[in-house]
Amino acid sequence: MSTNQIHVQITVPAGVTLTAELPGRASADQIRTALNRLTEAVIAYQHGPQPDAVPGDEDTLAAVRALPREADGFVNVNKVRTTLGCNRNRAVRLLAEVGLLRPADAAKHLSN
Numbered sequence: 753m754s755t756n757q758i759h760v761q762i763t764v765p766a767g768v769t770l771t772a773e774l775p776g777r778a779s780a781d782q783i784r785t786a787l788n789r790l791t792e793a794v795i796a797y798q799h800g801p802q803p804d805a806v807p808g809d810e811d812t813l814a815a816v817r818a819l820p821r822e823a824d825g826f827v828n829v830n831k832v833r834t835t836l837g838c839n840r841n842r843a844v845r846l847l848a849e850v851g852l853l854r855p856a857d858a859a860k861h862l863s864n
Contacts, residue, residue, distance in 0.1 A: 762790055809846075812836060816846045826854040829861070 763769045772786040815836060819827045832843035844861040847853035853862075 762794060812838075812846060813850055816850050816852065819852075821852070824854065826857075827852040829853075829857055 761769055761771050772790050774782055774786055778786075816827065816832060819831060819835060821827060827847055829840060829843050829847065832838065832847060833840060836843070836846075838846075840861070844853060844857065848858060848862065
């Protein structure tokens with residue numbers, strides 16, 4: 753760490769460390785912003801995700817069911833990923849749950 757840097761470190765109970773580093777000549781606004789972001793991260797860590805922040809599976813499954821089908825009657829995994837903004841594993845799980853996962857995709861992604 754350089755001597756002309758401001759280093760702020762907060763460790764929360766589970767041993768997770770949150771860090772902010774600023775140039776030594778940081779303005780009061782830059783310092784305030786960094787501390788506010790660290791405070792928000794600590795609060796988010798302590799309280800976990802907010803229930804209203806992420807749609808529940810029922811809402812998400814309804815959105816998957818509403819997606820347009822391809823010619824073979826199935827929905828493309830990447831279509832789910834881009835439309836819902838989820839990762840591949842969740843897209844595959846959701847498609848499988850509603851019965852819209854292409855058999856070739858099921859063999860590829862669910863074989864583990």
